[in-house]
Amino acid sequence: MITKSDTSIIEDALTPLDLEARLVWLASRFAEMGAFSSSLGIEDQVISHILFSKALPLRVFTIDTGRLFEESQSLLSLTRERYGATIEVFTPNSDNLQNYLNAHGPNAFYQSVDLRLACCHIRKVEPLKRALQGSEAWITGLRGGQSANRAGIPVAQWDPDHSLVKVNPLFDWDELSIKEYVHTHNIPINRLHGKGFPSIGCAPCTRAVAPGDNPRAGRWWWENPNKKECGLHLHSGENFSA
Numbered sequence: 011m012i013t014k015s016d017t018s019i020i021e022d023a024l025t026p027l028d029l030e031a032r033l034v035w036l037a038s039r040f041a042e043m044g045a046f047s048s049s050l051g052i053e054d055q056v057i058s059h060i061l062f063s064k065a066l067p068l069r070v071f072t073i074d075t076g077r078l079f080e081e082s083q084s085l086l087s088l089t090r091e092r093y094g095a096t097i098e099v100f101t102p103n104s105d106n107l108q109n110y111l112n113a114h115g116p117n118a119f120y121q122s123v124d125l126r127l128a129c130c131h132i133r134k135v136e137p138l139k140r141a142l143q144g145s146e147a148w149i150t151g152l153r154g155g156q157s158a159n160r161a162g163i164p165v166a167q168w169d170p171d172h173s174l175v176k177v178n179p180l181f182d183w184d185e186l187s188i189k190e191y192v193h194t195h196n197i198p199i200n201r202l203h204g205k206g207f208p209s210i211g212c213a214p215c216t217r218a219v220a221p222g223d224n225p226r227a228g229r230w231w232w233e234n235p236n237k238k239e240c241g242l243h244l245h246s247g248e249n250f251s252a
């Protein structure tokens with residue numbers, strides 16, 4: 011069973027490795043007990059490419075919130091076809107979603123932060139919890155340079171909410187390196203990245219940003235910039251996301 015004390019061992023093992031070697035190491039250490047959560051963003055597509063190309067035995071899953079862009083759905087289909095891969099899809103609990111919609115309406119997330127977080131909880135956080143059940147390692151595509159909230163994230167950290175080690179193998183990559191890797195390996199990415207969307211979430215809560223803007227400026231743009239997380243990467247007792 012994984013414990014918090016394993017975190018530093020994993021961190022020490024992964025830090026000196028390159029990305030491919032990090033994923034190979036994780037597959038060998040965790041195999042089916044490790045799960046990669048893909049939001050189909052450009053960073054996630056890099057990790058998926060390596061996992062699928064090398065047939066590494068780590069689970070890959072995504073969350074279909076029910077409010078995704080058509081472009082994101084198309085990319086999911088394209089990725090499945092390109093790699094012949096299994097990408098598990100988790101969806102919101104239908105009773106919870108129905109109750110929320112009946113109580114607050116379909117677009118209540120614009121009304122208050124609380125209603126927005128409640129929507130994110132039903133559509134993202136709870137499905138994530140189900141997806142990670144039984145896992146010892148949760149692999150993400152988070153990078154330190156994605157936002158102020160993510161600056162300084164480590165390659166591995168204990169996640170007390172899910173009782174597992176959260177691993178960020180791209181923690182030290184920059185945006186240019188990601189784009190070069192995608193270009194070199196002809197990796198399919200979301201068409202919206204070419205239309206001013208560096209960070210892509212649900213359609214009603216994401217808009218394009220101007221060149222040079224914070225990559226996550228288009229997410230929940232009507233809210234305080236310091237609170238722009240959906241709860242997936244917020245740990246209780248911590249004020250930064252990982």
Ligand code: SF4
Nearest residue numbers: 119129130133212215
């Ligand atoms: S991003 Fe918007 S639509 Fe998606 S779960 Fe959060 S509040 Fe709901």
